[in-house]
Amino acid sequence: MGNHRAERAPQRRTSATATPVNGKRRASTPPRRSLVRSLPSLPLVAGVAVLAISAGGAVTASGAGPTALTAGSSLDAAGSIGSVAGQALSRRGALVSRDSTRDSGEETDPELVALAEKQMAEREAKLAEMRRAAEKQAAKIKENKWVLPLASYQITATFGQYGLWASYHTGLDFNGNSGDPILAVANGTVTETGYDGAYGNKTVVTLDDGTEIWYCHQTSIYVSVGDRVNGSEVIGTVGATGNVTGSHLHLEVRPGGGDPIDPFGAFVDHGIVP
Numbered sequence: 001m002g003n004h005r006a007e008r009a010p011q012r013r014t015s016a017t018a019t020p021v022n023g024k025r026r027a028s029t030p031p032r033r034s035l036v037r038s039l040p041s042l043p044l045v046a047g048v049a050v051l052a053i054s055a056g057g058a059v060t061a062s063g064a065g066p067t068a069l070t071a072g073s074s075l076d077a078a079g080s081i082g083s084v085a086g087q088a089l090s091r092r093g094a095l096v097s098r099d100s101t102r103d104s105g106e107e108t109d110p111e112l113v114a115l116a117e118k119q120m121a122e123r124e125a126k127l128a129e130m131r132r133a134a135e136k137q138a139a140k141i142k143e144n145k146w147v148l149p150l151a152s153y154q155i156t157a158t159f160g161q162y163g164l165w166a167s168y169h170t171g172l173d174f175n176g177n178s179g180d181p182i183l184a185v186a187n188g189t190v191t192e193t194g195y196d197g198a199y200g201n202k203t204v205v206t207l208d209d210g211t212e213i214w215y216c217h218q219t220s221i222y223v224s225v226g227d228r229v230n231g232s233e234v235i236g237t238v239g240a241t242g243n244v245t246g247s248h249l250h251l252e253v254r255p256g257g258g259d260p261i262d263p264f265g266a267f268v269d270h271g272i273v274p
Helices: 042-062 071-092 110-144 263-269
Strands: 154-157 172-175 181-183 188-195 201-207 212-221 234-238 248-254
Touching: 188 212, 201 234, 248 263
Parallel strands: none
Antiparallel strands: 154 172, 172 248, 181 234, 188 201, 201 212, 212 234, 212 248
């Protein structure tokens, strides 16, 4: 057997081993890593900062001997972490503010301004229209509001009573003295005047909705057929003409010129309680 050298297995070179130059090995260069990738993420930084402050406060509050951290040390730790977070933010670039604060020099879109002004004008116009409609309705209610026919009175007979009348009482009797002024209860047009048997001297005023108001037993009549009268206007005086036992105003309400209804309910419907 000959003298043989043991064969050595060839060594595998790794990428970390530099190729020898002139019998010397060059120091291996570690792989480069991106600084941005090596920085902790913002949520991680914020979380670590919160944990550091919480831990520092908890240890300080516990008073666990000489090893307990102080609030100052925990704040220092938080400050260091905050510095790292600040570096990370600077690497990521400036953030865009999304709050309501805007630069004073920022220009406003003229189309948005024009749209806002248009909407505001439409709103003001609608409010003005509603205001005019409300004022018109209020004026109409005021114009058509009923008033009492006498300033001083007592109710001496009501609608539907039986007694002195042929069948039953068809109106409401307001007791008064002869010569007391009689007021029109609402706006309307005089459609009849004169003497009418048991009703005595009578004035009929037809309201704008067609309702007839009869004023009976008058001593005098101050209006003529065709006259336009308003509520509270004096149209005659209280008397005792016709079939009566004393001076009073007999008032009837006849919707559409038809059969009489209870004047008390008509007054209440128009906001007046006789």
